[in-house]
Amino acid sequence: MKLENLLLGVLLQRPSTGYDLKKYLDTFGRFLRSNTQMSQVYRSLGRMETDGWVSHSVEPRPGAQDAKLYAVTAEGATVFLDWLKGPYAPPTRFQEPEFGVRLSFAGFMTVEEVIELLETEITTRREQIARYRFRDRKLPRDPALPFDDALADLVGEWEHQAGAAAIDAHVVACEALRQRLLDGEAIPVSEVDAHRHA
Numbered sequence: 285m286k287l288e289n290l291l292l293g294v295l296l297q298r299p300s301t302g303y304d305l306k307k308y309l310d311t312f313g314r315f316l317r318s319n320t321q322m323s324q325v326y327r328s329l330g331r332m333e334t335d336g337w338v339s340h341s342v343e344p345r346p347g348a349q350d351a352k353l354y355a356v357t358a359e360g361a362t363v364f365l366d367w368l369k370g371p372y373a374p375p376t377r378f379q380e381p382e383f384g385v386r387l388s389f390a391g392f393m394t395v396e397e398v399i400e401l402l403e404t405e406i407t408t409r410r411e412q413i414a415r416y417r418f419r420d421r422k423l424p425r426d427p428a429l430p431f432d433d434a435l436a437d438l439v440g441e442w443e444h445q446a447g448a449a450a451i452d453a454h455v456v457a458c459e460a461l462r463q464r465l466l467d468g469e470a471i472p473v474s475e476v477d478a479h480r481h482a
Contacts, residue, residue: 291328293392339355368392369393383401383405413451
Protein backbone atom coordinates (compact mmCIF):
# COMPACT_ATOMS: atom_id res chain seq x y z
CA MET A 285 0.00 0.00 0.00
CA LYS A 286 1.36 3.40 -0.97
CA LEU A 287 1.20 6.58 1.05
CA GLU A 288 -0.61 8.14 -1.91
CA ASN A 289 -3.59 5.80 -1.41
CA LEU A 290 -3.92 6.89 2.19
CA LEU A 291 -3.57 10.58 1.35
CA LEU A 292 -6.17 10.34 -1.42
CA GLY A 293 -8.65 8.73 0.97
CA VAL A 294 -8.15 11.45 3.55
CA LEU A 295 -8.38 14.23 0.95
CA LEU A 296 -11.56 12.73 -0.50
CA GLN A 297 -13.16 13.17 2.90
CA ARG A 298 -12.04 16.79 3.13
CA PRO A 299 -9.61 19.01 1.20
CA SER A 300 -6.59 19.60 3.41
CA THR A 301 -3.19 21.22 3.61
CA GLY A 302 -0.01 19.19 3.87
CA TYR A 303 0.16 20.18 7.52
CA ASP A 304 -3.41 18.90 8.08
CA LEU A 305 -2.50 15.58 6.45
CA LYS A 306 0.57 15.17 8.65
CA LYS A 307 -1.51 16.00 11.72
CA TYR A 308 -4.05 13.33 10.67
CA LEU A 309 -1.27 10.75 10.24
CA ASP A 310 0.09 11.60 13.69
CA THR A 311 -3.29 11.31 15.42
CA PHE A 312 -6.27 9.57 13.83
CA GLY A 313 -4.12 7.68 11.34
CA ARG A 314 -1.25 6.79 13.65
CA PHE A 315 -1.88 3.04 13.34
CA LEU A 316 -2.46 3.14 9.59
CA ARG A 317 1.11 4.12 8.77
CA SER A 318 4.04 4.67 11.07
CA ASN A 319 6.53 7.52 11.22
CA THR A 320 5.49 9.49 8.17
CA GLN A 321 7.65 12.59 7.85
CA MET A 322 6.37 15.95 6.65
CA SER A 323 8.81 15.78 3.74
CA GLN A 324 7.22 12.47 2.64
CA VAL A 325 3.76 14.04 2.69
CA TYR A 326 4.88 17.00 0.56
CA ARG A 327 6.84 14.81 -1.88
CA SER A 328 3.79 12.58 -2.31
CA LEU A 329 1.51 15.58 -2.83
CA GLY A 330 3.95 16.90 -5.46
CA ARG A 331 3.95 13.58 -7.33
CA MET A 332 0.16 13.30 -7.04
CA GLU A 333 -0.26 16.81 -8.47
CA THR A 334 2.16 16.06 -11.32
CA ASP A 335 0.18 12.87 -12.06
CA GLY A 336 -3.08 14.83 -12.06
CA TRP A 337 -4.53 13.12 -8.98
CA VAL A 338 -4.78 16.27 -6.86
CA SER A 339 -4.84 20.00 -7.44
CA HIS A 340 -4.32 22.83 -5.03
CA SER A 341 -5.68 26.27 -4.36
CA VAL A 342 -3.98 28.91 -2.29
CA GLU A 343 -5.65 29.71 1.00
CA PRO A 344 -4.66 33.20 2.20
CA ARG A 345 -3.70 33.41 5.87
CA PRO A 346 -3.35 36.96 7.17
CA GLY A 347 -0.21 37.35 9.24
CA ALA A 348 1.07 33.94 8.19
CA GLN A 349 2.34 32.17 5.09
CA ASP A 350 -0.44 31.31 2.62
CA ALA A 351 -1.33 27.62 2.61
CA LYS A 352 -1.88 25.21 -0.27
CA LEU A 353 -5.23 23.45 0.09
CA TYR A 354 -5.22 20.13 -1.77
CA ALA A 355 -8.29 18.45 -3.27
CA VAL A 356 -8.65 15.23 -5.26
CA THR A 357 -9.35 15.40 -9.00
CA ALA A 358 -11.67 13.04 -10.87
CA GLU A 359 -8.60 11.06 -11.99
CA GLY A 360 -7.35 10.85 -8.41
CA ALA A 361 -10.76 9.61 -7.23
CA THR A 362 -10.63 6.88 -9.88
CA VAL A 363 -7.12 5.85 -8.80
CA PHE A 364 -8.23 5.71 -5.16
CA LEU A 365 -11.40 3.70 -5.81
CA ASP A 366 -9.52 1.29 -8.12
CA TRP A 367 -7.16 0.56 -5.22
CA LEU A 368 -9.81 0.52 -2.46
CA LYS A 369 -12.27 -1.71 -4.30
CA GLY A 370 -9.66 -3.69 -6.20
CA PRO A 371 -8.40 -7.13 -5.27
CA TYR A 372 -7.05 -7.41 -1.74
CA ALA A 373 -4.13 -9.79 -1.33
CA PRO A 374 -3.59 -10.17 2.42
CA PRO A 375 0.07 -9.83 3.40
CA THR A 376 1.84 -12.58 5.31
CA ARG A 377 1.60 -10.68 8.59
CA PHE A 378 -1.90 -9.73 9.70
CA GLN A 379 -0.43 -6.71 11.52
CA GLU A 380 0.45 -5.00 8.23
CA PRO A 381 -1.70 -1.88 7.84
CA GLU A 382 -3.36 -2.26 4.43
CA PHE A 383 -6.42 -4.12 5.75
CA GLY A 384 -6.99 -1.51 8.44
CA VAL A 385 -6.45 1.32 5.97
CA ARG A 386 -9.03 -0.13 3.60
CA LEU A 387 -11.49 -0.54 6.47
CA SER A 388 -10.86 3.05 7.56
CA PHE A 389 -12.27 4.15 4.20
CA ALA A 390 -15.33 1.86 4.40
CA GLY A 391 -17.56 4.90 3.87
CA PHE A 392 -16.49 4.88 0.22
CA MET A 393 -17.53 1.22 -0.13
CA THR A 394 -20.80 -0.69 -0.12
CA VAL A 395 -21.68 -3.03 2.73
CA GLU A 396 -21.19 -5.94 0.32
CA GLU A 397 -17.69 -4.74 -0.59
CA VAL A 398 -16.73 -4.45 3.08
CA ILE A 399 -18.08 -7.95 3.74
CA GLU A 400 -16.05 -9.30 0.82
CA LEU A 401 -12.91 -7.62 2.21
CA LEU A 402 -13.59 -9.12 5.64
CA GLU A 403 -14.18 -12.58 4.17
CA THR A 404 -10.89 -12.47 2.28
CA GLU A 405 -9.05 -11.49 5.47
CA ILE A 406 -10.83 -14.10 7.62
CA THR A 407 -10.24 -16.93 5.13
CA THR A 408 -6.55 -16.08 4.77
CA ARG A 409 -5.96 -15.85 8.53
CA ARG A 410 -7.87 -19.07 9.27
CA GLU A 411 -5.73 -20.86 6.66
CA GLN A 412 -2.57 -19.48 8.29
CA ILE A 413 -3.73 -20.63 11.72
CA ALA A 414 -4.48 -24.13 10.42
CA ARG A 415 -1.15 -24.35 8.64
CA TYR A 416 1.22 -22.84 11.22
CA ARG A 417 -0.30 -23.02 14.70
CA PHE A 418 0.97 -26.50 15.53
CA ARG A 419 4.08 -26.58 13.35
CA ASP A 420 7.34 -27.92 14.72
CA ARG A 421 9.02 -24.81 16.11
CA LYS A 422 12.27 -26.39 17.24
CA LEU A 423 15.23 -25.03 15.32
CA PRO A 424 18.60 -26.76 15.10
CA ARG A 425 21.16 -24.69 16.96
CA ASP A 426 24.91 -24.49 16.81
CA PRO A 427 25.60 -21.02 18.25
CA ALA A 428 28.90 -19.30 17.59
CA LEU A 429 28.56 -17.26 20.82
CA PRO A 430 27.41 -18.12 24.36
CA PHE A 431 23.72 -18.94 24.07
CA ASP A 432 21.04 -19.72 26.69
CA ASP A 433 18.84 -22.43 25.15
CA ALA A 434 16.32 -22.39 28.00
CA LEU A 435 15.86 -18.63 27.81
CA ALA A 436 15.54 -18.72 24.03
CA ASP A 437 12.92 -21.49 24.29
CA LEU A 438 10.97 -19.63 26.98
CA VAL A 439 10.85 -16.37 25.01
CA GLY A 440 10.12 -18.22 21.76
CA GLU A 441 7.14 -19.98 23.35
CA TRP A 442 5.91 -16.68 24.79
CA GLU A 443 6.13 -15.07 21.33
CA HIS A 444 4.23 -17.97 19.80
CA GLN A 445 1.45 -17.82 22.41
CA ALA A 446 1.17 -14.01 22.20
CA GLY A 447 1.05 -14.15 18.39
CA ALA A 448 -1.56 -16.92 18.44
CA ALA A 449 -3.75 -14.93 20.84
CA ALA A 450 -3.38 -11.77 18.70
CA ILE A 451 -4.32 -13.44 15.40
CA ASP A 452 -7.22 -15.27 17.09
CA ALA A 453 -8.53 -11.98 18.47
CA HIS A 454 -8.14 -10.37 15.04
CA VAL A 455 -10.16 -13.12 13.36
CA VAL A 456 -12.88 -13.03 16.03
CA ALA A 457 -13.17 -9.23 15.66
CA CYS A 458 -13.39 -9.51 11.85
CA GLU A 459 -16.04 -12.21 12.13
CA ALA A 460 -18.07 -10.13 14.59
CA LEU A 461 -17.99 -7.10 12.27
CA ARG A 462 -18.93 -9.27 9.29
CA GLN A 463 -21.88 -10.69 11.22
CA ARG A 464 -23.09 -7.23 12.21
CA LEU A 465 -22.97 -6.14 8.59
CA LEU A 466 -24.75 -9.31 7.44
CA ASP A 467 -27.44 -8.71 10.07
CA GLY A 468 -27.85 -5.13 8.85
CA GLU A 469 -27.05 -3.90 12.33
CA ALA A 470 -26.23 -0.23 12.62
CA ILE A 471 -22.97 0.42 14.40
CA PRO A 472 -23.20 3.46 16.72
CA VAL A 473 -20.92 6.31 15.67
CA SER A 474 -19.44 6.45 19.17
CA GLU A 475 -18.34 2.82 18.87
CA VAL A 476 -16.78 3.42 15.44
CA ASP A 477 -14.92 6.47 16.81
CA ALA A 478 -13.72 4.49 19.83
CA HIS A 479 -12.38 1.74 17.52
CA ARG A 480 -10.63 4.21 15.21
CA HIS A 481 -8.97 6.00 18.11
CA ALA A 482 -7.97 2.86 20.04
